[in-house]
Amino acid sequence: MRVGMVCLLILAMIAGATAALALTRTVSIDVTYRDIQIVFNGERAEVPAENEPFIHAGRTYVPLRVVSEFLGYEVDWDGDTSSVMIDSEEDLPVNGVVDTSCDGCWDYQPTDMKPKAGWENVDMEGLTREELVDALGCPPHVIRMTSVVSASNNKELWVYHPYDEDPTGLYIWLKGDVYHDSTLDEFNGFWCNQMMDMTFWD
Numbered sequence: 001m002r003v004g005m006v007c008l009l010i011l012a013m014i015a016g017a018t019a020a021l022a023l024t025r026t027v028s029i030d031v032t033y034r035d036i037q038i039v040f041n042g043e044r045a046e047v048p049a050e051n052e053p054f055i056h057a058g059r060t061y062v063p064l065r066v067v068s069e070f071l072g073y074e075v076d077w078d079g080d081t082s083s084v085m086i087d088s089e090e091d092l093p094v095n096g097v098v099d100t101s102c103d104g105c106w107d108y109q110p111t112d113m114k115p116k117a118g119w120e121n122v123d124m125e126g127l128t129r130e131e132l133v134d135a136l137g138c139p140p141h142v143i144r145m146t147s148v149v150s151a152s153n154n155k156e157l158w159v160y161h162p163y164d165e166d167p168t169g170l171y172i173w174l175k176g177d178v179y180h181d182s183t184l185d186e187f188n189g190f191w192c193n194q195m196m197d198m199t200f201w202d
Contacts, residue, residue, distance in 0.1 A: 031056045038062055041144060045070045113140030115160045115170060129177040152176040155200065161187065173200060
């Protein structure tokens with residue numbers, strides 16, 4: 001582990017009645033480098049040395065381009081608007097999610113995969129990851145964040161599609177490879193609010 005200093009450019013947009021003025025300022029922050037690895041479903045991403053992830057104020061910062069391109073997105077910088085542009089290289093189906101259940105596989109699957117019969121009666125409180133798989137079956141759709149520091153920091157979200165002709169998703173969150181929470185809610189695809197709730201992933 002080593003400590004360093006990083007200079008950041010901070011863009012502040014001040015909107016007026018008829019125009020917006022973009023202000024740029026430079027600040028220095030203290031950061032910690034800990035040889036942080038980025039792992040997607042067990043597959044480690046190659047991170048250039050100049051883009052090494054770091055920790056600042058208790059949060060881990062990773063390079064957006066490395067993450068996006070690993071997931072198959074194109075990244076570009078629009079200097080005129082100071083915007084990072086992220087675009088898919090292919091049209092993504094609105095009724096599918098990324099299937100990360102196979103090693104190194106990022107195929108898009110239909111969202112009609114159900115949990116085992118009787119799932120409504122399963123008491124999930126306190127169940128481990130393996131016990132949940134036994135009770136519900138393998139989750140067809142998984143988003144997983146693996147910690148290189150401690151398994152207790154692992155976070156995971158499973159999504160099943162339990163009903164026919166119904167856009168409801170069964171969402172199950174895990175922390176430290178143990179059941180954390182679950183809900184039934186409308187399923188709108190991979191980028192729906194339930195899946196991208198950043199209060200869980202922080």
